[in-house]
Amino acid sequence: MRFLLVEDNRQLASAILDRLAIDGHVVDHAEDLATAEEYTSTTDYDLILLDIMLPDGDGRSFLNAERARGKNTPVIVLTARSEVSDRVGALDMGADDYIAKPFDFSELEARCRAVLRRRTGTATNTIRFGQVALDALAGTLSNGSKVIELRNRELRLLEVFFGAPGQIIPKSKLVDRLFSYDEDVSENAIEVYVGRVRRHLEGSDVSIVTVRGLGYRLAVP
Known part of the structure; x- marks a missing residue:
C-alpha cells in the first residue's frame, strides 16, 4: 500500500x-x-x-x-x-x-x-480467490497445501492485484503503488516482482496475465 x-x-x-x-x-x-x-x-x-x-x-x-x-x-x-x-x-x-x-x-x-x-468491504485480513488466499497481516500466500512467506514488495504487489481482480493494471500504476518519490526505479523492476509472484501462483487456478502494451491482469476463476 x-x-x-x-x-x-x-x-x-x-x-x-x-x-x-x-x-x-x-x-x-x-x-x-x-x-x-x-x-x-x-x-x-x-x-x-x-x-x-x-x-x-x-x-x-x-x-x-x-x-x-x-x-x-x-x-x-x-x-x-x-x-x-x-x-x-x-x-x-x-x-x-x-x-x-x-x-x-x-x-x-x-x-x-x-x-x-x-x-x-472485507471483514478480515484474508482475501480468497479460487485455490489461493492472501493474508495481508501474516504476509503469506496459501496456494493449496503450500503456505508461502512473502517478501514485502511481493505482498504489496499481490494486494494491488487482489484489490482489483480482472482489471488491467498498467506498469506505471504498479510502480506508483510499490515505490516512493525517493526511489528511482524503472518499470522493468515491476517485471521482476511480477515474475516472482507468478511462481508463487503456479499450480493454482489464479494467474497474472500480461496484456500486451497495457499492463497486467489478475485472472481469477
Whole structure:
C-alpha cells in the first residue's frame, strides 16, 4: 500500500516511517499542507495519516478540501487534542478514524488495517480467490497445501492485484503503488516482482496475465 504521512514533528514522523516500512508499505512524507497538496495532486494514495496542527495551517482544512474535490482516500487523523468536539469535528469532515497522541505503533497499524478493510468491504485480513488466499497481516500466500512467506514488495504487489481482480493494471500504476518519490526505479523492476509472484501462483487456478502494451491482469476463476 502507498501511504501519505502529513506530520511536522520529524522525530515522530521518522518513527512512523520506519515502522510502516517494516510492514512493507510505501510512505511519502509531507511536513506541511502545501507539500501534502502537491503530493495528492499527482498521486493516488491508499491511506493518509494527517496531523492537525501544521506549520502552514490546520489539517482539517486540507481534509475538507480533499473531500470537496471528491477524493475519498481514507484518512486517519493524528491529534494531540483530547476534546471530544475536535475528534467529532474531524470525523464529520470526512475522516475515517482518529488516534490521539501519544499512541502505540501497534494500535496505529491496527487502525490502518481496519480502515482499509472497511474501504474494501472485507471483514478480515484474508482475501480468497479460487485455490489461493492472501493474508495481508501474516504476509503469506496459501496456494493449496503450500503456505508461502512473502517478501514485502511481493505482498504489496499481490494486494494491488487482489484489490482489483480482472482489471488491467498498467506498469506505471504498479510502480506508483510499490515505490516512493525517493526511489528511482524503472518499470522493468515491476517485471521482476511480477515474475516472482507468478511462481508463487503456479499450480493454482489464479494467474497474472500480461496484456500486451497495457499492463497486467489478475485472472481469477
